[in-house]
Amino acid sequence: MRILVLGSTGFLGGHVAGQLRTLAGVRVLGGGRSVNPGLPVNLPVDLAAISVAGLVRALRALAPDAVVNCAGAVSGDPVRMAETNARGPAVLCEALREAAPGARLVHLGSAAEYGPTPAGQTLTESSPVSPQGTYGATKLAGSYAVTEAGATGLDTVVLRVFNPVGPGAPAASLSGRLAGELRSAGPDGTVRVGDLSAYRDFVDVRDVARAAVLAATATGPLPPVLNIGSGTATCARDLASELARAAGFQGRIEERGAGSQRSSAVSWQRADVTAAAVALDWRPELTLADSLTGLWAEHTRVPA
Template structure:
């Protein structure tokens, strides 16, 4: 089986690459801006250029981990919305039987009812350009007519977590502050579903190799709502930090608008035989141990 992985240099993509390389009878091709990439596939290019690259790779499965979590509305639209649409158009033209595994985001859902896990059938009401553009990408994939599945990832955490998310950002701040310093954060009262990035990578591998059609969208989360304050407390303990955690900083607009979110992961269990295996405390310990000195977290 030939699998083409797009976005292999990112947080999710790098872990997906490691997991896919471990599969028997799989030839993994990666696309990205690194010298180790097998070929360039630019999803912001015209569909014909993407189609030409796909023909050269001739994959049985394409895994799309490419995406932006921050940037201008134009940049987010170009990569998160137009990119998947162009990829689907190119696949439909030259490799219509190829399976597509695309990574979506829990930000596509928006506000949720406290205490009720969010199922794939829930309304999508994104509150940010990021969530809206990821939803547009999901719609492009699910309406393409391809053998495709969107893995809607909740809040990934684990080794190598970037500073674009709270766990990676807090780890970087703790390293810069030293054991007895002060770390200024925003409101930590929200509840989120944190899932280990290695569990996400396992879901990717299972979706790529599953026999037969899959549901159009599958939630990939831990199935548990964790208080962000509890996550911060655990990371502080892992870091042996004895200084001050000050919640008087600027908080996330999304956290104030989406106070509680948790994934219903039953469908992923049924369709993929998948379940999360990493405890959050272990994910945070591995994040801390993977971070370089000085707080430089990618």
């Protein structure tokens, strides 16, 4: 089985590709804006810019049985996010329709597509979507492109990923940014952050990767959208405290300012992951403590 992982050098894509490489009978093909020397075949491609015709030629040459799209832009200017998160999946679907119509497309969406929900509410795949900001809106547009392609003949599934944490978490994420601040502050320093009162569903990136692997290799049709989260809402303040414990940090974490705009607009999220359990026999296995211990262990191995 030949599986193409787009965004294979990123946070999510790297873990997906790594897990796929452990499977017998699977050949992993890496694709993205930067090449992955650890993969046997690389497809240098930028979904934000490539034409449908150009991607058709590349896909025909690779002949994948499945594609896992982990490519995405979480920050930057609105044009780049729109090109990557919205245009990219649409181009990919059109190219697959022509070059590999039998291939399964597993697209990694985002919980940011849901937007604000009342405190205490659990989000199912049928919950209303009302994204706040460019990131959530562009991710939702990309997911719409994938689900509409699935409704018209392609074999697709959107994994709506909640807040991934764990080894390799990027600096743009809350956990990655905190890890960097804790390392800079030293064991007894002071870390200053914004408001940490928002509740999020934090899920280990390795559990997310396992869900993507199961979706890519499953037989038979899958639901159009599946939530991938821990099923638990955790206060960001508790995440910071747990990461401080993992780091042996004895200093102070001071909350100053309002925090991010999204945190103030979306103060609560929790996933219902029942559908993923039914469709994929998937359940989260790693705890938040596991995630943050792994993050800190890897973070301290990276030179300053």
